[in-house]
Every structure is written in C-alpha cells, then in structure tokens.
Amino acid sequence: MTTLGWSAMIGSLVFVWGLAGWCYYKILTVDHHKHD
Amino acid sequence: MAKENAKKKMPVAKEEWASKLGVILAVSGSAVGLGNFLRFPGQAVSNGGGAFMIPYFCALLLLGIPIGWAEWTMGRYGGRKGLHSSPSILGAFGKGSVARYLGVIGILIPLAVSFYYTYIEAWCLGYFFHYLKGGIGIDAAAPVTEQTARAVEFYTVFTGREHNGVIAGGSIGTFVFWAVTFAINIWLVFRGITRGIEKFVNLAMPTMAVLAIIVLIRVLTLGTPDAANPEQSVVNGLGYLWNPNLSALTNPQTWLAAAGQIFFSLSVGFGVIINYASYMKKKSDVVLSGLTASATNELFEVGFGGLITITAAFIFLGTSNMIGAVQGGTFGLGFTTLPVVFSHMGGAGNTIGAIWFFMLFLAAITSSISMYQPTLAFLMEALGWTRKKATMLLVCFCLVGSFLVMYFSAGGIFWSTIDDWVGTFLIFILAMVQIIVFSWVFGVDKGLAEAHHGAHFKIPRFYRFIMKYVTPTYLLVVFGAFCWQNLPAWMGSVAEEPLRQGAMALIAGVTVALVIVTRIGEKRWRAAGLDIDGREPPKD
Numbered sequence A: 001m002t003t004l005g006w007s008a009m010i011g012s013l014v015f016v017w018g019l020a021g022w023c024y025y026k027i028l029t030v031d032h033h034k035h036d
Numbered sequence B: 001m002a003k004e005n006a007k008k009k010m011p012v013a014k015e016e017w018a019s020k021l022g023v024i025l026a027v028s029g030s031a032v033g034l035g036n037f038l039r040f041p042g043q044a045v046s047n048g049g050g051a052f053m054i055p056y057f058c059a060l061l062l063l064g065i066p067i068g069w070a071e072w073t074m075g076r077y078g079g080r081k082g083l084h085s086s087p088s089i090l091g092a093f094g095k096g097s098v099a100r101y102l103g104v105i106g107i108l109i110p111l112a113v114s115f116y117y118t119y120i121e122a123w124c125l126g127y128f129f130h131y132l133k134g135g136i137g138i139d140a141a142a143p144v145t146e147q148t149a150r151a152v153e154f155y156t157v158f159t160g161r162e163h164n165g166v167i168a169g170g171s172i173g174t175f176v177f178w179a180v181t182f183a184i185n186i187w188l189v190f191r192g193i194t195r196g197i198e199k200f201v202n203l204a205m206p207t208m209a210v211l212a213i214i215v216l217i218r219v220l221t222l223g224t225p226d227a228a229n230p231e232q233s234v235v236n237g238l239g240y241l242w243n244p245n246l247s248a249l250t251n252p253q254t255w256l257a258a259a260g261q262i263f264f265s266l267s268v269g270f271g272v273i274i275n276y277a278s279y280m281k282k283k284s285d286v287v288l289s290g291l292t293a294s295a296t297n298e299l300f301e302v303g304f305g306g307l308i309t310i311t312a313a314f315i316f317l318g319t320s321n322m323i324g325a326v327q328g329g330t331f332g333l334g335f336t337t338l339p340v341v342f343s344h345m346g347g348a349g350n351t352i353g354a355i356w357f358f359m360l361f362l363a364a365i366t367s368s369i370s371m372y373q374p375t376l377a378f379l380m381e382a383l384g385w386t387r388k389k390a391t392m393l394l395v396c397f398c399l400v401g402s403f404l405v406m407y408f409s410a411g412g413i414f415w416s417t418i419d420d421w422v423g424t425f426l427i428f429i430l431a432m433v434q435i436i437v438f439s440w441v442f443g444v445d446k447g448l449a450e451a452h453h454g455a456h457f458k459i460p461r462f463y464r465f466i467m468k469y470v471t472p473t474y475l476l477v478v479f480g481a482f483c484w485q486n487l488p489a490w491m492g493s494v495a496e497e498p499l500r501q502g503a504m505a506l507i508a509g510v511t512v513a514l515v516i517v518t519r520i521g522e523k524r525w526r527a528a529g530l531d532i533d534g535r536e537p538p539k540d
Helices: A001-027 B002-010 B020-033 B034-046 B048-081 B086-093 B099-102 B105-132 B144-159 B174-190 B191-222 B233-244 B246-250 B252-265 B273-275 B286-305 B308-325 B329-343 B345-384 B385-405 B409-439 B444-451 B461-497 B498-527
Strands: none
Touching: A001 B020, A001 B048, A001 B286, B002 B498, B020 B191, B020 B273, B020 B286, B020 B345, B020 B444, B020 B498, B034 B048, B034 B233, B034 B252, B034 B308, B034 B329, B034 B345, B048 B086, B048 B233, B048 B246, B048 B252, B048 B273, B048 B286, B048 B409, B048 B461, B086 B099, B086 B105, B086 B174, B086 B273, B086 B345, B086 B409, B086 B498, B099 B409, B105 B144, B105 B174, B105 B329, B105 B345, B105 B385, B105 B409, B105 B498, B144 B174, B144 B308, B144 B329, B174 B191, B174 B308, B174 B385, B174 B409, B191 B286, B191 B345, B233 B308, B233 B345, B252 B409, B252 B461, B273 B286, B273 B345, B329 B345, B345 B385, B345 B498, B385 B409, B385 B498, B409 B444, B409 B461, B409 B498, B444 B461, B461 B498
C-alpha cells in the first residue's frame, strides 16, 4: 500500500465516519419536543 | 356539502413514523443493499482505486445529497396535504397533471424492481441456509480454478440460469426460499409503517452493522494466512483497492462510473424516499434526516464495502485471480468469488459465510420492503381501499411479475432487462423530473423554505445555485453519456431476444395498469376536494 493509498483510504473513512457521527450526534442530542 | 361527503369517503391516512430515527433507518435500509458491499468495491478497483473517491464524493455532494433533500422535502410536503404516493405528491408539488402522470414512474420503479429483487434476496437466504448446513460443496484442498468452477456451478443451478423454469429445472429449493422471503416482506408491509417497517428496520439496521463489523474484524485480522505467498496480505489487499491511479481522473468514464455508483447507491429517484417522507410529522427535520440517511449509506458502502470484499478476495486468491473476481460484477463477486474465499478460511469459513449471507439478506430485505410500501400506499390512496384489500392486489401484481421472472430464468435475461430499463434508465428520468419540479416548477427558493420547516440547520446558501443549475446539468450530462454508451446495444438486444421483449411487455402492462389507477385516483381526489394541483400551501 502506497502513501497515497493510505491517504485516500484514511481520508475517505474519516469523511464518512465523521459525517455519520456528526449526523447521529445531532439526531440524538437535538430537542425533539421543540420541533416535533 | 358534496365535497364534505366525498371527503368523508376518503381513506384517512393517519400513519406516521413513531420516531425520527425510524424514518432515517428505513430510508438508510432502503439504500443499503448488495451494491454497497459488492458493486462499490468493484467499481472503485476498475476506475482508479483511491483516485475514484474524488469524483465519487463530488457526485455525492452535487448529485446524491441535493436530489435526496428535494425528495425528502416533497414527500413531507405531500404528507402535510394528506398525500402519500409519488403521483399525487408530484402532482401537488409540480402543480398539475404532467408531473402527476410522470409520478407514476415513482410507483413503477419500486414495483417492477421488486419482481426480481425479492428473487435475488432469496438467493442470500438460500446461501445463508446452505452455509449453516456446512457450505456449498467447495473442496478446500482443490485448486482455486476448481473451487471457482464449483461455486459457479452451484450458483448457476441455484439461480436457474442454465435454462428457463427455476421450479421445473430442479431448483425447487430456490422457489421455497423465494416464497419465504416474499411472505416476510408482505407480512412486514401489511403490518404498516410503525408496527411493521419501522420495528423491523430498528432491529435489522443495527444487526447488520454488528454483522458487518464482525466480518470486517475477521478480514482485517487475517494477516498473511499463506506463508508461501507473503505478498497476499491484508495491507496489500487494501492497497489493491485504495492505491490511487491518478491518470484515471482524466478519463470521463471514471466520473461517469462514480456518478452512477452514488446515484444508484443512495436510492434517490427510486420513488421510495418520497413515500417514506410523507409519513413524517409536519415539523420533522428533513434536512438532517436526508443527510443522515445518505451518511449511513456511505458508512456501509465506504466504511464496510471498501474494506471487506476486495481485501478478503485478494488475501486468498492473489492478484492473478482478482481480475476475474472484479469483472464478475456484483453477483460474480458476491455469489461465486466470496464462497471460494470462505472455503480458504478454515473452520471459521462456514460461520463467516453464514454471517455474510445473512447480512446481505438483511440488507436486501430492508430494501425490498421499501419497494412494496409505495405501491401499497398508492393503491390505498387512489382506489380508497383498505390496507388489507390493497395488499391483496399488490400480492397479485407481485405474483404475476415474480413468477414470470422465476420462470424465465435462463441467463438472467428476463430480470436483467427489467433492471436495465426500470432499475437504471427510469431512475435517471424520475430523478430528473424530481429535481426540475423542485427547483424550477415549485421554485428553488420556495422549495428550500419548505425544507427548512423544523430544520435544525439550514441547507448552505450555495446549494440554491447547485440545486437549480448544477445538479440538473450534472444529471443531464451523466444521463446523456449513459444513453450514448448503452441505449443502442440495449435496443438492439430487445429487438433480437424474445425474453427481453417479454420483459418489456410486462413493464408496459404494469405501466398501463398504474396509469389507469392514477386516473381513477385523480377523479376521486378531485371529488374529495383535495388540492392535488398544489394551488394552496398545506393548511396544517
């Protein structure tokens, strides 16, 4: 695995895990009563 | 007075998702399917490896997420008006009959795809069952070529590819697995949004994630299992997929493949999101929900699909056998290559195989239930029928469609024709209709304002420009290139092959039936005084 390969893999994984993590954090921490 | 009486006769759709997470998991479950684990890694390897991720994420941000937001917004808007099917919602959002009848595509796609998707789903259940019983008869000591031949033989017989009539051809077991799969699907859909679909996805999605993590851990801890071939290691397996070939970025095919992968993976333009979102509460957050569903799909696709299949295949099969594995496509990789890989895993192989195929089965069933629900909602809404009566008609439709798919099983020609024309071509058309209706007919500013009702964060301002100009243009270019590449061959093969003509006749027949039901519904909705042409904002 080349350095660029590691960069592509780690960058992609950080992006998808980060995006999903942020979304679920927002879902679970928002004030449901305020909006629903 | 007449309007009030008619209104009383309209079925009152009271169904709603019990929780925010429920609809997100349901839409994510619809999107996460075989393509995430099998198609994505094959596409990445064939189109520049790590470099593929640049056009892939561009397509996600410019195509997948914006169209998804448009579909979520239109769905919830329709639900606020008491509408739950693609024709009625698009008619209201698109202000008239043209959008309404184009919305029939949003019923045709999930219904016609379900005809063959449940059949493929039954393969996953069947393979799971065989792995529980000890595998599919691959000799672990035989050369890889012999093992692959055995895997192909099993696949060919089990799926009825050799000749027509999966039932008559000695594969009665496949039919039994299909019957079980279909019954589970119909039972879940019949139980309704909250008690059936939501309860199931709340259990199935986390289970699927846990199973994927188990398989991932197993694959990443394999090290270098064959001391005689030290180059066949986990790190080199990951490198096989992720090492970037930057020259691929100058090839238009790479950008086309990336856009196609995003597009089909996220299930936008499929007719499902618009229906599912219509059961949301009026102040539910469609912006965050849409983004979360896309993020979940990406997590399964890149986070699991990008690490498991190609790596495992590389470790055991080596570079020389990988070309065949990748060229085998989604089904080749899943049903003929991976069984060979499992046979190399020693005592744990059958267990990992069983976990793998059960995970694929869950991925498939969370997708297939989303294909039945839009038609069911449409029949109830347009004909004014009860859920029970509408389910019976849906079952009749599906029995005819699925039996034809299973009977004309030779070479997979019949179902792949439906996949080409409905599961691929028409999805482009519906996505185009949706983004044009959202950005141009309803108006992008009004559309974004509608999306922002109840939203915890606003869609970034620059997406106004993207949704109005960039996404439709991007989609048009991709669609144009797609047609240029595929349509002449597709049309030629339909002209030459009677099985393909039969599949087209089935599609035409279903389309006519759905248009007739839409016409009946249109008359009923007008008589009931519903604002199906979107002249007024929702009155909730």
